Amino acid sequence: MSGVWRAVAHNEGAAVIFHSPQACAHVTRDMDMGIQYRAMGRDYFVPGQYTAPLVCSALREKHSIFGGSEQLRGCIDHVVEKYRPQYVVIANSCVAGVIGDDTDAVAAQAEVDWQLPIISVPCHSFLDGDFHAGFYYAAKSLAERFMSPQPPQANRVTFLGDRGGPNTRDMLEIKRLVGFFGFDEYCLFPAYASIKEMHLVPASGINILMGGTPQARPWAGKLAGDLQEMFGTPWLNEDYPICWARTKSWLQSMGEILGKKSVACTAISEQTMELNEQLQAVTPRLQGKNIAFCIGRSLLLFDPSWVLELIELSGVHLSCVALLEDSLTLAQQAALKQQLPHQTIAPVIGATDAAEILDSVDFIVTTHELTEPLKPQLFLPMQPLVGVRGLVSLLQLMARLAERQGNRGGIIYG
Numbered sequence: 451m452s453g454v455w456r457a458v459a460h461n462e463g464a465a466v467i468f469h470s471p472q473a474c475a476h477v478t479r480d481m482d483m484g485i486q487y488r489a490m491g492r493d494y495f496v497p498g499q500y501t502a503p504l505v506c507s508a509l510r511e512k513h514s515i516f517g518g519s520e521q522l523r524g525c526i527d528h529v530v531e532k533y534r535p536q537y538v539v540i541a542n543s544c545v546a547g548v549i550g551d552d553t554d555a556v557a558a559q560a561e562v563d564w565q566l567p568i569i570s571v572p573c574h575s576f577l578d579g580d581f582h583a584g585f586y587y588a589a590k591s592l593a594e595r596f597m598s599p600q601p602p603q604a605n606r607v608t609f610l611g612d613r614g615g616p617n618t619r620d621m622l623e624i625k626r627l628v629g630f631f632g633f634d635e636y637c638l639f640p641a642y643a644s645i646k647e648m649h650l651v652p653a654s655g656i657n658i659l660m661g662g663t664p665q666a667r668p669w670a671g672k673l674a675g676d677l678q679e680m681f682g683t684p685w686l687n688e689d690y691p692i693c694w695a696r697t698k699s700w701l702q703s704m705g706e707i708l709g710k711k712s713v714a715c716t717a718i719s720e721q722t723m724e725l726n727e728q729l730q731a732v733t734p735r736l737q738g739k740n741i742a743f744c745i746g747r748s749l750l751l752f753d754p755s756w757v758l759e760l761i762e763l764s765g766v767h768l769s770c771v772a773l774l775e776d777s778l779t780l781a782q783q784a785a786l787k788q789q790l791p792h793q794t795i796a797p798v799i800g801a802t803d804a805a806e807i808l809d810s811v812d813f814i815v816t817t818h819e820l821t822e823p824l825k826p827q828l829f830l831p832m833q834p835l836v837g838v839r840g841l842v843s844l845l846q847l848m849a850r851l852a853e854r855q856g857n858r859g860g861i862i863y864g
Contacts, residue, residue, distance in 0.1 A: 452478040453584025454541035454571050455504060456612060458592070462644040463536025464502040465529050469522050469553060470543030470575070475506045503533050509545055518551050526560045526568060536645055537567035537595075539588060547574030567595055582669040585611075589640035589673050596645055599681055600653035607633040608651050610677075610685075611660030611670045612641045613833075623837040627691060627701065628658070630717035631710055652681035656707060659686065665751075692834040693756035694725060694763065694841060721838045728842040733765040735849040740767045742808050744801060744816035746777030749785050752817060756834045758794050760841060761815065764848055768796040769811050772804040774818055813851040824859040826851040831864045 451468050455478050458464040468475050507525040509518045522540070529538060542553050557570040573579060573587045589610075607628050613620045616638055625636065633655070637647045651657075657677055659670040674685035684707050691700035698718050705714025743761065745754060754771075761768050771790055773783050783800070790798045801808070805823075808814065813826040820827055828847055835843060847862050854860070 451541040451543060451575050451584060453581040453586075454539060454573075454588040455502075456581075457585045457588035457640040458539050459502050459504075460615070460642045461640070462501055465533050465535035465538045466502055466504045467522070467525055467529060467538060467540045468504065468506045468543065469518065469525075469540055469546045469551065470506060470509060471545060472506050472508045474543050474545075474575075475504065478504065503529070503535075505529050509543070514545065514549050517549060518546060519553075519556050522546075522551065522553065522556050523560060526556070526564075530560075530564050530566060535566070537569065539591070540568070540570045541584065541588075542571065542574045544575040544577045547577045569595055580665070582666050585640075586669040586673055590676055592640050592648060593651070593673075593677060593680065596648040597652050597680070598649070600650060602655060602683075603635065603650075603653045604655050605632055606635040606637070606650065606654045608637045608639050608654040608657045608683075609660045610639055610657050610673055611666060612638070613660045613836075616642055619843075620833075620836040620840065623835075623839050624658070624660075624691070626839075627697075627717070627837055628704070630701070630720075631704055631708055631713055651677070652683060654683055656704075657683050657685040659690070690834075691837050692840070693759045694838065695759060696756070697721065697837050697841075725838045725842070728838075728845065729763065732842075732845045732849050736764050736766050736852050739812040739852050740769050740810070741848075742770050742772055742804065742811045742814050743768060743796075744772045744774055744808075744814055744818065744820065745786060746774035746816075746818040748778060748782040749789065753834075754786075754790065755793055757815060757830060760844055760848075763841070764845055766812075766848070766852075768794065770804050770807045771796050771798045772801040772808060773798065774801050777818055813848070813854075815848070819861060826854050826859055827861045829861050829863045835864070 451470060451474060455466050458466060505525060507518065507522050509521060513521055526538065529535065540553055540557055546553060553570045557568045561568040569591050571587050571591050573584060615621065637643055637651055639648065639651050657674050659667065659674060671687065677683050678685055686703055686707060688700050688703040689696045691697040701714045701717050705711040743757060771794060773786055775783065787798050808825065809823045811825065813828065814820065815828045815830065817830050819829060828851055835841065844864050847864055851862060
């Protein structure tokens with residue numbers, strides 16, 4: 451249900467109903483509060499960005515016996531009368547699915563009565579998938595309701611998914627990269643899109659996947675495939691432009707799909723120059739430093755290759771890769787020990803066995819905050835940063851750690 455909410459939470463004129471017990475809504479509230487704090491802390495929060503009211507139908511024990519259809523209809527009427535939305539999206543809970551409420555029928559009748567789009571998303575929380583499944587089904591429902599074929603516009607691009615909003619440094623970097631190919635009109639779908647903007651999604655010259663996590667990618671690709679089938683819009687089936695190698699590959703693929711290989715070559719040349727200029731400024735500050743790389747995330751959630759490329763570009767010496775046993779199962783540790791030797795010559799060992807090495811290095815790059823040893827630490831972001839400028843920002847943080855005086859420790863957050 452939180453995936454359905456995130457799909458339209460910032461959309462002008464939207465309202466969302468959770469057809470669920472009241473307690474189910476707290477997960478979304480807590481999640482969005484965390485997102486808002488992070489946006490404020492990183493200075494990309496936009497007041498008024500959270501535009502869609504979220505209302506819960508508040509199913510109770512009696513509804514599990516007698517059904518909750520009347521409760522839902524009353525909630526729909528309340529939402530339409532109070533908020534006057536342009537459309538309503540209903541996210542069904544697993545409780546609604548188990549008791550067999552015909553949410554589609556309730557929504558269809560309410561739509562006739564109110565003459566307003568009321569969309570029941572065809573999934574029931576944990577019965578049908580996870581956050582990304584809810585996000586996908588909500589997006590597909592919006593596409594089917596509000597989109598129709600449009601003449602293509604060469605300067606228009608649609609970003610599918612969510613990377614924290616339109617003003618994050620990652621989104622700004624992505625927009626800068628697509629700008630090489632002449633795109634200057636954007637839509638973030640399904641999040642941050644008005645009905646007017648949704649109408650224009652089929653006019654895009656290309657659709658680009660956002661997100662950057664292993665769990666999000668299959669669902670984003672499924673949505674891109676649906677839109678291509680519906681409207682013929684090509685999409686970029688390419689790894690996210692994180693680290694330098696993938697940024698080059700991403701630009702090359704853009705050039706091939708758009709028939710602009712020469713533009714892609716120019717973009718890669720310019721980004722190479724920018725990266726080299728920054729490396730010349732940063733690497734002298736890191737010369738002669740020894741570091742350790744601590745991993746506490748499984749391969750399902752984390753790809754260490756981009757961090758290893760970052761370390762190689764920085765010119766520091768990687769003394770070891772330490773696996774944080776408290777955060778990884780034995781199977782997850784075994785998977786990392788099998789994969790990492792193909793990506794680095796540094797020894798891959800448990801953090802307990804690496805204690806002396808961790809004490810001796812100049813600073814640590816880590817996926818988790820470490821209480822011991824008391825060394826300077828670069829806490830890696832959950833999602834890797836985008837493009838050359840994302841890479842450079844982390845290199846600059848590494849240089850700051852390397853220049854800390856004496857035994858001064860502390861954490862810098864990437």
